[in-house]
Amino acid sequence: MSISREDIEKVAVLARIKVDSEQVSVLEQDLGNILNLVDQLSAADTGSVEPLSHPLDAVQRLRPDVVTEANQREAFQAIAPATEDGLYLVPRVIE
Amino acid sequence: MHNKSVAELSRELESGRVSSVELTQQFLERIRQEDSKYNSFITVSEEQALAEARAADEMRAAGKATPWTGVPFAQKDNFCTHGVRTSCGSRMLDNFVPSYDSAVTGNFRTAGAVCLGKTNMDEFAMGSSTESSFYGPTINPWGLGSGSRRVPGGSSGGSAAAVAARLVPAATGSDTGGSIRQPAAFCGITGLKPTYGRVSRHGLVAFASSLDQAGPMARSAEDVAMMLNVMAGPDPRDSTCTEQATPDYTATLNEPLKGLKIGLPREYFSDQLSPAMEAQVHNAIREYEKLGATVREVSLPHASLAIAAYYVIAPAEASANLSRFDGVRYGYRCENPEDLMDLYTRSRAEGFGNEVKRRILVGTYALSAGYYDAYYLKAQKVRRLIQQDFINAFKDVDVLMSPVTPSPAFVQGEKSTDPVAMYLEDIFTIAANLAGIPAMSVPAGFVDGMPVGLQILGDYFSEARLLNAAHQFQQVTDWHQREPQ
Secondary structure, three states: OOOOHHHHHHHHHHOOOOOOHHHHHHHHHHHHHHHHHHHHHHHOOOOOOOOOOOOOOOOOOOOOOOOOOOOOHHHHHOOOOOEEOOEEOOOOOOO | OOOOOHHHHHHHHHHOOOOHHHHHHHHHHHHHHHHHHOOOEEEEOHHHHHHHHHHHHHHHHOOOOOOOOOOEEEEEOOEOEOOEOOOOOOHHHOOOOOOOOOHHHHHHHHHOOEEEEEEOOOHHHOOOOOOOOOOOOOOOOOOHHHOOOEOOOOOOHHHHHHHHOOOOOEEEEEOOOOOOHHHHHHHOOEEEEOOOOOEOOOOEOOOOOOOOOEEEEEOOHHHHHHHHHHHEOOOOOOOOOOOOOOOOOOOOOOOOOOOOEEEEEHHHHOOOOOHHHHHHHHHHHHHHHHOOOEEEEEOOOOHHHHHHHHHHHHHHHHHHHHHHOOOOOOOOOOOOOOOHHHHHHHHHHHHOOHHHHHHHHHHHHHHOOOOOHHHHHHHHHHHHHHHHHHHHHHHHOOEEEEEOOOOOOOEOOOOOOOHHHHHHHHOOOHHHHHHOOOEEEEEEEEEOOEEEEEEEEEOOOOHHHHHHHHHHHHHHOOHHHOOOO
8 A cells, every 4th residue: 555745745744744745755665664564454354343442441530520730831831931920932923 | 778679668668767857858969960971861850859858758657658659750841840840851741831730640749659759751752862952862771881882771761760870760751652662672671561441641732632642651560560559540620531540550469470472573583683582582581481371373464554554643633732832821931923823833843842843744734634544543453453453462361572672772862863763662562552452561681781671561451461571580580670881
């Protein structure tokens, strides 16, 4: 199973990772090899089998809807690249 | 001191023959002298370690010591440690200092253990050789004399090397596809991947949430049992962590093995396995027969699909988990981003290494519209078939045994040009992560002068039995006590 340059560029946009033309060529090879490995799955007979997402088929536990944590905004924001007034700064989005 | 086990050091501290501060200073000095040969540590947290050692001595003076009080250990660098850089072996988190402890870190802290630092790893735990770390590769202490540099295995290669080189008696690791067991085997130490949900993942930086499990690495099964006593336990902060109470894993180490039923999966002993490796594994199994165990062949019919299923599921889950690294709130941010898209795409392109990017891209592809059913859903179904194989096997036997790796530690660079060649290293370890069952690697001899491991797999929550089996084996063999030349 091979993957086209177009597919790689589309997936890179979805994954928000910048790739240049040279990298796309390398990825064509590498991802193609990985998808070849993965294609073995299509031979498996999984007709009536339920997908397994949790080894013990556990259900998401719930907890009471009460506040249990303290506000640590300053500590959390101390390691941010850019902040102002408790907000995280990024390049302008809306002109 | 550096040759002593956790159990022995605990007794030394208890007797007052050495203080925590003295012991910590000795190990820190040893790391200073020796680690340049191995590069097993990313961060040595000297100041914090000495503060923890002083606190441990006070804890002992107040009569509140536990078996771990004052005992030094290290943590793989994907466990969040409050105030100490946690990098996951990545440029993306080179500047990340967490404001909280992982559950495992907190447990060791409460027990009074002394953390000497954070160990090297494959970037974001993706790898089997610790060659993809932003901080350079770790070198296996075994094989150094022969001139070529061997890998320690991965992704917990730093922890494995540090324990093998006697820089620490114990270190934590994490295992998503074999990342505790394979480096343990390559470095001649003992490692355990617990049952999925046995150890809390709170604060363990997520790679693949349905596969990840934190676990202990040390030289002996007894030490591993002591570690698991601290690491395991319920945690409301991790909703996938079991609420079952933890037994004392050291209490049953000495149960006799007579009558233990061992199954050998025929798919793991095919003619693909090298004769030398097969011989070592069979020698180990013969020791078990001498101890009174019986051996029979079993089958895991879907074993050959494990790698394919894993290399859909793990990258898919990784693509979701690593989407949080976006240059906005913490971690690496590219310089002079032109706009928001540029901020995201360049921070991630520059912050992540090639293997991580490969896996994110494969994972994104497998989950994208049009491919989700053919890849991710299909892999989840195959996963249930693999789980069912184990459930069936455990109806007839108590444990399964197999090699851990197809061959001993390879030379640095040998497999890093072909991602798929690297993936095939995980052929014996991956199924246990897919099924969620516990599995151990126990030192079982040497092939071409390099250590090899025996894998012991058990039913859900049977860690006590695995540790008992490993400990009894270590009473009649000394592979686990050999020191790298």
